[in-house]
Amino acid sequence: xxxxxxxxxxxxxxxxxxxxxxxxxxxxxxxxxxxxxxxxxxxxxxxxxxxxxxxxxxxxxxxxxxxxxxxxxxxxxxxxxxxxxxxxxxxxxxxxxxxxxxxxxxxxxxxxxxxxxxxxxxxxxxxxxxxxxxxxxxxxxxxxx
Numbered sequence: 198x199x200x201x202x203x204x205x206x207x208x209x210x211x212x213x214x215x216x217x218x219x220x221x222x223x224x225x226x227x228x229x230x231x232x233x234x235x236x237x238x239x240x241x242x243x244x245x246x247x248x249x250x251x252x253x254x255x256x257x258x259x260x261x262x263x264x265x266x267x268x269x270x271x272x273x274x275x276x277x278x279x280x281x282x283x284x285x286x287x288x289x290x291x292x293x294x295x296x297x298x299x300x301x302x303x304x305x306x307x308x309x310x311x312x313x314x315x316x317x318x319x320x321x322x323x324x325x326x327x328x329x330x331x332x333x334x335x336x337x338x339x340x341x342x
Contacts, residue, residue: 202232205337213315213340214324218333222259223286225327225334226266226297230284233267236340237280239312244282246302255296260327262288262295263336267320270301274317278306315342 201224202217215232219225235241250273254265273279281303288297306313321339328335 200231200235201228202235204232204236212321212342213317214338215340216335216337218335220333222288222334225336226263226286226288227284229263229267229336229338230270230281230301232338233270233317233340234280234282236315236342237274237313237317238306239314241282243311244280245304246283247304248279248302250277250279250281250301250303251299252301253296253298255294257294259295260325262297263327263338264320264322264325266297266299267338267340269299271317271319273301274306279303280306280311315340317342 201219202215205214213236217228217232219228252269254269256262256265281301283302285300317340319341321341324337324339326337
């Protein structure tokens with residue numbers, strides 16, 4: 198399967214940078230979640246869907262909504278040792294704010310099972326962007342590791 202993201206080797210030397218895309222905004226968020234997780238472990242397919250974590254985030258614009266979503270994934274990795282490889286997403290804009298409802302499926306980190314790569318610490322605002330294009334949606338993200 199071709200993943201809808203790619204890592205950018207020459208953007209952030211000490212960090213991990215990626216571009217993600219999707220035909221819809223939900224696909225963009227899903228692709229970004231995959232890219233973040235895949236920066237932390239080698240094989241997303243090794244994550245079993247044993248845990249479902251539901252959460253919501255909101256923001257004044259779509260860029261900050263994606264930022265908050267990715268930060269939340271890092272929070273669950275740090276606080277509960279959870280990694281996710283499936284996301285059910287509901288995104289809407291109302292009352293001047295963007296709202297995201299998430300059901301994330303995954304499991305606890307297992308060092309014997311999951312080949313760990315980088316330890317994501319935060320999403321950087323530097324060069325962070327989300328844009329709607331003729332093909333759908335795209336994002337540029339730098340992850341502090």
